[in-house]
Amino acid sequence: MSPRATIADVARLAGVHPGTVSRALNRKTEGQVNAETASRVRAVAKQLGYVPNSIARGLRTSSSMTIGVIIPDLTNPIFPPIVRGIDSHLAPRGYSAFVVNTDGSDATERLLFESLVQRQVDGFIFATGHSGHSIAGEAYERGIRAVMVNRDSRGVPYPAVVGDDAQGIRESVEHLGRLGHRRIAHIAGPPTFSTSQVRAEAFVAACADLGIRGEVFRAPAYSVEAGQSVMDSVLDGSGFRPTAVVAGNDLLALGVYHSLRLHGLSIPEDVSVVGFNDMPFAGDFQPPMTTVRTPHFDLGVESARLLLNQIESSALTALRVMLPVELIVRASTGPAPENPSFD
Known part of the structure; x- marks a missing residue:
């Protein structure tokens, strides 16, 4: 050789x-x-x-040329594109990413965070933000450079890169309104996540503006199982019978699919369904899912760019970057039924 x-x-x-x-x-x-x-x-x-030689360069500049990327759930299809976007910006600049998965556990996140600090990473990209996010608050107090991606951590003045969730929800409600829907349920994610709060608030506001009766139902997790469980409770005992559902993300929406089928209801003939994120294969569901497309790859790129800017300038600056989203209309939404079968 x-x-x-x-x-x-x-x-x-x-x-x-x-x-x-x-x-x-x-x-x-x-x-x-x-x-x-x-x-x-x-x-x-x-x-x-x-x-x-990035190691030699790091010795000259007191930099490890590495970034810690903390992800809550790598099995969630939205996070791999974010990580790919991060890496696409870091790699050409000589940086490498240490990607760790917390499985949604604050205790696990703390252990992984301290491990990466010991490895002397130059900064962090957190995709784990939620209200009361103690690790982000502690990192900020310690002067550690970081950026939030996809979610922010309310109360911690780190830069955040997010999609325009409120606009995506509004477009979803307007789309259903044009189809004649006047009773819409929103299956929201956990209230501690900024994404859940923004989307639920946007849903309530859009329904009020359009004269639509909307009801918010909270799911304990952004998962298929949680979506099915909440939709089961809506259909079995809530007293509210929607002709359409706007889900907080595509996994919740997929759970809604399962629940509707178990109750003998058709999509969209009986109930229309809208997801959020346009995760891979959403267009291959039966029926293909109408959903809001979020530019996850671009979120990753922008978060890495902001972090490297911080590292180069040695300044911590609160900044919120919001990227546009797009409603992708597919076959899971249709005209409101004149005589809903479950009335």
């Missing part, structure tokens, strides 16, 4: 000093090098297969 190319090899072939190579191949310092020279250095580095 041929020996690994070194920075000296690149410098010799490009006809420059090794320090010039180092600056040309570092996005933080490439502007200090003449554009033509930088282009030649990059071409030689590619020719030789030279890869910058």
Whole structure:
């Protein structure tokens, strides 16, 4: 096997000093090098297969070149695209991500957080935000750089990158209103999550504006099982008979699908269903699910960008970045039934 190319090899072939190579191949310092020279250095580095040594760079800059990414549930289909977006921004800049999964446990999150602190990560991206998020508050007090993604942590002034959840819910209710629905249930997620609160509040406001009777029902988790359980209780004993359901996410909506079928009801002939997130395969459900598409990959990219900006500027700045969402209309929504079969 041929020996690994070194920075000296690149410098010799490009006809420059090794320090010039180092600056040309570092996005933080490439502007200090003449554009033509930088282009030649990059071409030689590619020719030789030279890869910058991030460990050596870290020793020079007192940086580990690593980022801790804390995810609540890697089995939830929305999080892998977020992680891919994070990595797509970090990798070209010489950073690596340590991704850990908490399974929704605050105790597990604390253990993993401290482990990553001991590994001297340069900052964190939290996807685990909720009201009273103690780890985020503690990290902020300790001056640790971090960004919240998908959810924020109310009361902790970290930057947050989120989708425009309120607009997505409003578009969902307006869509159902145009189809003639006047009784709509919202299956909301846990009240401690900012996403749940924003979506539930937007639902109530949209129904009030449009003269629609809307009722909010809380699920204890963003899961298929929770969605089915809550929808069972709506149909079996709530006294409220909706012709449409707006779910807090696609997993809850899938649980609604299961409940409706067990009760002998058809989608959308008896009840229309709208999800949220447009997770993979939502278009392959039977019927294909109308849902709000959130740009999860872009959320990841933007959260990584904000964090690296913090690291480079050594400043903690509260900033909320909201990315647009889009209602994707499929076959799970249709006209309101004139004579609902469950009345």
